[in-house]
Amino acid sequence: MVDKVLLKEVLDAATASGGDFADIFVEEKSTTWIGCEAGKIERVQSGVDAGAGIRVISGDATAYAYTNDLSSQGLREAAKVVSHAAIGGKSGVNLDLTGVKPLVDFNFLERPEHVSTEKKADLVQTADRAARAAGGDQIKQVIVSYGDAVQKVIIANSDGNYVEDERIRTRFMVQAVAASGAVIQTGYEAVGSLCGFELFNNNPPEQVAEEAARRAVQMLSASPAPAGRMPVVMAGEAGGTMVHEACGHGLEADLVQKGLSVYGGKKGQIVASNEVTVIDDATLPDRYGSYRFDDEGVPAREVVLIKEGELVNFMYDRLSASKEKMVSNGHGRRESYQHKPIPRMGNTYIAPGKIDPEKIIRETREGLLVKKMGGGQVNTTTGDFVFDVAEGYLIKDGEIGPLVRGATLTGNGPQVLSIVEMVGSDLGFTIGTCGKEGQGVPVSDAQPTMAIKEMIVGGTSQAAVSPNGKIRRL
Amino acid sequence: MANRDPLRDIAEIAIMRSRNFGADMAEAYISSNKELSIDVREGRVETLKLAEERGLSVRVMLEGKTGFAFSTDLSPAGAEEVARHALFNCKSTAVDPYNRLPSPGGLYPGLELYDPDIHKATVEEKIALAKAMEESARAFDPRVKVIESSTYQDGEILVTLVNSLGIDSTYRGAYCGIYLALAAGEGEESQTGFAMDFGLKYKPLNPAMTGQEAARRAVRMLGAGPVKTRRTDIVLEPYVATGFLGIIGPALTGEAVQKGRSLFAGKTGARVASEKITIIDDGAKADGIASAPFDGEGVATGRTVLVRDGVLQGFLHNTYTAAREGVQSTGNGVRGTFKSAPEVGFTNLYIKAGDKHPQEIIKEMESGLYITEVMGMHTANPISGDFSVGVAGLLIEKGELSRPVRGAAMGGNILDFLKKIDGVGNDLLFYGGKGSPTLRITGMTISGQ
Numbered sequence: 001m002v003d004k005v006l007l008k009e010v011l012d013a014a015t016a017s018g019g020d021f022a023d024i025f026v027e028e029k030s031t032t033w034i035g036c037e038a039g040k041i042e043r044v045q046s047g048v049d050a051g052a053g054i055r056v057i058s059g060d061a062t063a064y065a066y067t068n069d070l071s072s073q074g075l076r077e078a079a080k081v082v083s084h085a086a087i088g089g090k091s092g093v094n095l096d097l098t099g100v101k102p103l104v105d106f107n108f109l110e111r112p113e114h115v116s117t118e119k120k121a122d123l124v125q126t127a128d129r130a131a132r133a134a135g136g137d138q139i140k141q142v143i144v145s146y147g148d149a150v151q152k153v154i155i156a157n158s159d160g161n162y163v164e165d166e167r168i169r170t171r172f173m174v175q176a177v178a179a180s181g182a183v184i185q186t187g188y189e190a191v192g193s194l195c196g197f198e199l200f201n202n203n204p205p206e207q208v209a210e211e212a213a214r215r216a217v218q219m220l221s222a223s224p225a226p227a228g229r230m231p232v233v234m235a236g237e238a239g240g241t242m243v244h245e246a247c248g249h250g251l252e253a254d255l256v257q258k259g260l261s262v263y264g265g266k267k268g269q270i271v272a273s274n275e276v277t278v279i280d281d282a283t284l285p286d287r288y289g290s291y292r293f294d295d296e297g298v299p300a301r302e303v304v305l306i307k308e309g310e311l312v313n314f315m316y317d318r319l320s321a322s323k324e325k326m327v328s329n330g331h332g333r334r335e336s337y338q339h340k341p342i343p344r345m346g347n348t349y350i351a352p353g354k355i356d357p358e359k360i361i362r363e364t365r366e367g368l369l370v371k372k373m374g375g376g377q378v379n380t381t382t383g384d385f386v387f388d389v390a391e392g393y394l395i396k397d398g399e400i401g402p403l404v405r406g407a408t409l410t411g412n413g414p415q416v417l418s419i420v421e422m423v424g425s426d427l428g429f430t431i432g433t434c435g436k437e438g439q440g441v442p443v444s445d446a447q448p449t450m451a452i453k454e455m456i457v458g459g460t461s462q463a464a465v466s467p468n469g470k471i472r473r474l
Numbered sequence: 475m476a477n478r479d480p481l482r483d484i485a486e487i488a489i490m491r492s493r494n495f496g497a498d499m500a501e502a503y504i505s506s507n508k509e510l511s512i513d514v515r516e517g518r519v520e521t522l523k524l525a526e527e528r529g530l531s532v533r534v535m536l537e538g539k540t541g542f543a544f545s546t547d548l549s550p551a552g553a554e555e556v557a558r559h560a561l562f563n564c565k566s567t568a569v570d571p572y573n574r575l576p577s578p579g580g581l582y583p584g585l586e587l588y589d590p591d592i593h594k595a596t597v598e599e600k601i602a603l604a605k606a607m608e609e610s611a612r613a614f615d616p617r618v619k620v621i622e623s624s625t626y627q628d629g630e631i632l633v634t635l636v637n638s639l640g641i642d643s644t645y646r647g648a649y650c651g652i653y654l655a656l657a658a659g660e661g662e663e664s665q666t667g668f669a670m671d672f673g674l675k676y677k678p679l680n681p682a683m684t685g686q687e688a689a690r691r692a693v694r695m696l697g698a699g700p701v702k703t704r705r706t707d708i709v710l711e712p713y714v715a716t717g718f719l720g721i722i723g724p725a726l727t728g729e730a731v732q733k734g735r736s737l738f739a740g741k742t743g744a745r746v747a748s749e750k751i752t753i754i755d756d757g758a759k760a761d762g763i764a765s766a767p768f769d770g771e772g773v774a775t776g777r778t779v780l781v782r783d784g785v786l787q788g789f790l791h792n793t794y795t796a797a798r799e800g801v802q803s804t805g806n807g808v809r810g811t812f813k814s815a816p817e818v819g820f821t822n823l824y825i826k827a828g829d830k831h832p833q834e835i836i837k838e839m840e841s842g843l844y845i846t847e848v849m850g851m852h853t854a855n856p857i858s859g860d861f862s863v864g865v866a867g868l869l870i871e872k873g874e875l876s877r878p879v880r881g882a883a884m885g886g887n888i889l890d891f892l893k894k895i896d897g898v899g900n901d902l903l904f905y906g907g908k909g910s911p912t913l914r915i916t917g918m919t920i921s922g923q
Binding site for chain 2: 034037038040041042043044045046047048049050051060061062063064065066067068069078081082085117118120121140141177183184185186227258259260338340374375376377379381382384386387388406408410456458
């Protein structure tokens with residue numbers, strides 16, 4: 001895309017009038033998207049988006065410019081723009097551009113560009129038929145979408161680091177709409193990973209479709225969820241929306257430093273029950289939020305955030321780390337070359353415990369079992385969060401009872417995590433696109449089956465406002 | 475020709491190549507944007523961002539099938555490559571007799587979309603606006619503790635659209651705005667507030683008022699307590715009401731109707747809302763931030779009344795959904811960027827202002843809840859219309875706003891909600907492309923403690 005000689009020239013030009021740090025992020029992203037609705041392949045779209053973002057940091061200030069023009073002239077002009085905004089002396093610019101070693105490697109088995117569009121379209125149609133077959137007459141609509149992205153990046157900076165990387169992500173989503181009389185319900189299932197077409201080896205499209213159709217049809221006969229405070233059991237397969245919202249965003253260092261996190265100033269303190277260990281690990285194989293290097297060229301690693309209830313670390317990018325005279329722990333991510341990196345999650349999860357998940361349900365006298373979570377959001381300043389329950393059941397005397405619909409769970413992050421009473425031995429991941437400051441990045445999250453003493457169903461205990469982090473399920 | 479536009483040349487090459495590759499019809503869309511954003515915190519520039527983006531997309535039709543591709547490579551070779559991919563993508567899509575491109579002929583509205591003052595103002599002046607906004611918030615109340623971001627932003631766009639049926643159009647537009655998010659604190663408690671001021675003109679931007687507004691929103695919530703479960707009348711601030719309009723919006727598109735996911739399907743001519751409610755989409759609105767002379771397919775934009783005095787009038791259409799319905803496109807073939815094909819979407823979508831001052835609306839009430847914040851709006855189900863959201867705001871007692879409350883939830887169905895609106899303010903406010911005045915809704919259940 002861009003050779004090292006030019007990268008050096010650009011970094012040199014960017015720091016011409018000062019700055020503590022400069023970097024360039026060059027990206028070429030090829031995407032394919034197929035959409036099917038009403039049994040027809042309606043859209044097949046593909047494209048290439050290439051560009052570069054150049055950044056200069058001086059003190060607390062960041063100057064950022066991006067362009068699609070990857071010619072020598074285009075990049076020099078962008079560098080000149082940011083150099084004007086840089087202030088103060090130049091410190092320690094090193095333009096050696098030496099390769100950085102990753103801590104993990106990922107292999108892509110079936111590259112999307114080697115799979116024909118027809119084959120991808122067939123897969124989509126297979127899912128459409130499977131959903132209709134599984135749900136019968138009650139299925140009124142099926143929406144299937146397939147997407148893949150091959151993202152090639154080059155990252156070079158004034159610390160002398162140079163990284164070339166490639167990320168291939170594939171995702172697949174089925175939404176089924178079922179109706180009976182005046183009742184309409186939707187069911188939804190998505191899979192995705194840092195991988196190519198091999199995604200479907202372990203996730204047959206039929207299975208994804210059947211799950212979505214089953215959920216839509218079952219929800220037709222569900223009764224409205226009760227409202228009020230009650231014990232809640234989160235099933236392992238429910239996904240990790242809660243951990244993402246209840247503490248993930250609040251542990252991003254930029255929010256902490258700006259005084260916008262309820263976890264600010266609490267490092268070393270107990271912020272959760274001792275059953276709770278929270279980890280973000282972008283090095284996990286075959287997860288949607290995985291990466292070899294973050295978008296600042298820092299190798300991904302496992303970061304323990306909360307250890308047995310104690311807050312031990314935050315997620316840092318280079319800028320937030322430098323403010324605390326530390327080094328980044330590999331969480332500087334960006335949506336594309338059009339965005340500056342900020343601290344973001346990768347694969348966030350609550351570590352599994354030792355208890356048999358079935359035992360957790362058996363020991364619950366009454367409450368709500370959350371079998372699948374939907375989207376959610378959080379106000380990190382207060383820690384108040386809310387998320388939907390896509391599939392929930394009432395528990396009575398340790399038995400799983402009737403299906404309920406329309407449940408929304410609300411709570412306060414530190415408060416809810418402090419009343420986690422049992423943690424199961426299982427772990428189930430869900431994928432999503434996490435939004436923050438207008439940037440969407442792929443993430444996954446998970447938690448084991450957990451018993452929570454009580455949460456508010458259908459309401460908000462301390463209604464949170466102005467969310468600054470949210471997740472949409474794909 | 476003396477002044478050949480290089481972007482138009484590329485668009486023409488893309489059309490020509492598409493035709494050479496066998497397309498029955500082809501369309502090329504090129505956008506070229508520049509954006510500036512400045513974030514200020516504590517009187518200093520935290521981020522200054524300058525952006526330039528250009529891209530081309532090609533949409534083709536062949537024997538009733540359609541394909542789409544895009545690229546940021548605007549060379550002649552790049553244009554050819556995009557045309558090739560679009561044709562290739564065409565092969566896997568289903569035949570649909572309504573796939574077509576619009577013909578020229580519509581009269582484009584005359585709009586002033588480019589205020590040269592935006593370009594003329596220096597970066598230093600724009601930084602000063604963001605600083606002034608931050609200062610005005612801090613000066614409003616000492617309890618304003620944290621400025622999350624005080625932002626100035628502007629952008630300009632040049633759109634070129636050419637199709638093989640003869641549409642050959644271009645327009646230039648610009649916008650600017652300021653945005654402030656902050657937190658106020660007292661003791662352990664912290665409350666957030668924000669405000670924004672976006673428009674097509676530079677001079678009217680008002681940092682002092684925007685700063686005070688954000689501060690006022692945060693400070694008034696300090697000391698918020700719980701509320702008891704009650705059935706009560708509620709008043710929605712324009713920002714909150716606009717959020718609810720966002721749930722209804724998708725159901726007002728021809729696409730949602732044709733796909734069986736509109737809760738308004740089959741209700742044209744029927745009453746769907748209180749007679750006080752009129753909902754309009756107007757792509758040719760003077761000063762509208764989403765205004766443009768033509769949509770993403772080259773069709774003239776215009777004013778579409780969707781709901782008049784509570785009665786559903788019709789739906790928004792692009793060329794495809796209009797053909798399928800046997801009507802004319804309403805000029806709502808909207809493209810987010812060159813990377814997306816024109817889908818049915820909104821331009822400036824709003825609830826028409828009523829004639830009551832919002833204070834009058836509150837004054838008439840013995841008790842109620844004035845809702846200033848809603849949480850979880852994105853979890854509302856646009857197909858069924860069911861919503862369950864967290865709410866916060868101020869209690870209304872004897873015609874006045876009293877203490878702040880949080881920790882309440884409100885659920886319901888949007889259709890029922892629309893019918894129970896009994897007051898519409900004269901204070902229509904836009905938040906981006908959507909807007910609403912203050913609304914009062916009777917008999918809602920608020921669940922609290």
